Amino acid sequence: MSAQAQPAPYDSQRAAELSELLGHVNACWDNERRSLSRQLHDSMGSSLTALTMHLGLLTQKMPPDPALLERATQMKNLLHNIIETNRQMQHRLWNDKLEFLGVRVALGELVTQFGEQHGLVASCSLPEEEPRSPRSHNVVLLRALEEGLRNIISHAQASAVEVTVDDNDDEIMLTVKDNGLGLAVQADVIGADSAKHGLRVLRERAAYLGGTLTLVPGSGGGAILTVTLPKPAP
Template sequence: MTSSGRNEALDTENARLRAMLAHAEEVSELEKLQLARTLHNEFGSALTALAMRMALLARQPADAPGAAEQWAKANAILAGLTRTARQVQSELRPGALDVVGLKMALEEYLADFGERHAIGVTLALPDDELALEPAQAVALFRMFQELLTNVRLHAGASQVQASLALDGPARKVTLSVADNGAGFDAAACDLQRSHGLRRIAERAAFFGGAMQLDSAAGQGTRVAVTLALANPSPNHRSTDPLDN
């Protein structure tokens, strides 16, 4: 390669990295905005309702008619706040990911997703453990979250089939999420206008992987992400720029 060719390739790579970092900042701000809305809409209104109930109870004798009902409603609000807090915590960093690994984290998150949104879910997992870098495991989990968010917001699906498949000889792992929803024309999909899919594609590319999209109107959607397996190294510090 000539010197001008190397410079051109370097400029192209630098431009790609700048675009990825700029998008990472955009994603970070969008996620902060979503978290702020969750805290405002769910925590704010629930705390206001709880404060009103407690104020009513404070003005009543413990054995006053209706006091038990008010206490029950106050406890129900507290239970809802606890569920929301756990959900927010899981979105920020799933505890199972650090404690028992990616497979259990995916299983717990999908089960909770199906229960919260009344969607039937199935998950196929490999028997073997995965030789993933910690950053790869986090990236796969974030992409899983993003895919399920897309299902919830856009698919109108009643069923989701997910899988994590291990190809030992090829040293690859594939995460797949398929739904039976509305679908769309995949050939006409512009990733630059689809923040969720663009995030997934860029995360996959950062780890040397790829995203495959299959969809058609009325036939549901399947998205698969394939990453190369790597032996964890204590000296390796690869960090997903979209998870900062």
Template sequence: DGLGLLFALGLASNLLLYVYLLPYAVPTYPSLMSSAFTTLLIAGVVLFSWSARRTTLVGVLICAGFALVGAKLGQQGLPMAPFVSTLCWVAIGAALAVACARVLGRFRTGLIQRQDELAALSTRLISVQEEQLRRLSRELHDELGQSLTAVSSYLWLLERKLPPDLGELRTRAGEARHLVAKTLGEMRELSQLLRPPGLDLYGLAGSLEAHLEAFRGRHQIATKYTAEGLPERLPEEIETAVYRIIQEALTNVARHAHAKRVWVGLTARGDELRLEVRDDGVGLPADNGASRPSGIGLIGIRERVRALGGTVSLSSGPGGGACLRASVPMPREGGGAPTASGANS
């Protein structure tokens, strides 16, 4: 901002110097200067987002400088009428630039306000979503899980008490019990995906290790996890956001990357937490090289990072593979002593 102001003032001074040294290089030279000064002021408003106050200050300085140059040239015997008329046009141009600054300032203020409202709404929706997932996970585990366990027990008792001459019915009861057990296992896995209880009980590091172990067994993709300087516990919103970001990134790896190995890293340095998810898969599509990679999962990742005031980037190397990097601010009083850990498989 300061550099833009210096550039504009320097250019205006340069133009005034040309007017002083070559007042009539062409017959309409002073009038051409009024257009140049007006363009300079409007460019400052549009390109550098000058406020009306700053535009007024620069406009007053330009008018004062032009009047001073005209007075000096008048003392040298040059006619003053062209400079007076040009000064009037410069003043009109400055007033027009100030009006533009006020209009654009209102537009920018409204846009920033709406962006803040959208960010607050996004944060609220994420919070509500996490609460709903937590409630659904708890209901699946506690209520539906207990019901399925009871059904499995009843089927086991039925299987045990059936007489030997009803062997086919006993076989059917055993198959039903195995089906209930399979459903119970899948339901518990779904409950873990919705909201892992270890995230609330043991923190981010333990939950990620368990998730990576399950990911490795489910998709047959080797994983490596490292954590450097990570506190024992972080604020709940940071733990939840980082877990969800890595969870979504691993889901994308399993769906699209065709990778054989994935690396997950967390690094806490000072008041910043950095995460990286990298794979050795096919990388990003070629058409994403010039455009911003998009998708529901990536949009969710960006919204979670933005809600924490962080930054996120997705890149692909020339040799293949994709790398997701994110950085979020971390309070210094995060609690617990820093730890360093690593897991390979």
């Protein structure tokens, strides 16, 4: 065996070790995000709700002074803004719908909210029944959809997005298709590296589960993001 061929087994072992480490780090990060989200809900959320109730009681007992009532209204509005910010932070850290309502609801509502928030035509085709896929697979699908939608609104300048989930006995596949600028133009807008890190991490997460993530130009323009994950044997 030549000296040049000797490093191959080491390189393969090293790549496998790095992949396993990345999978462990991602799992730990997901658990930490889930824990932080619940802390925000259980601790800060309940405290803010209690403050709102106390402020309402104080407002009822205050003298009818316009200046005091105006100040109380400002405080009430400020509390409502903090509560909404807290709710959004919880959602960005961890989507509880994924855990309590299933991946169908989590993906479907994310697409609907995205379309309403950004004024895009957003359609979503989902399986009739809840996919029988592990939690680890569902998390990757949700993160991939979040990253895909984030890139669309940040760089693609699209007016429509179509999301499809295909589920069968062997694998589950998520496809995100937009009618935006296309990959070549996006690369000029966002640079060669900055937009790729999120997708690279997701590609490694998919590979760790035995799957693939691809991003290719659409036949009529735009781009198509596809995540395919094999289902583990029962």
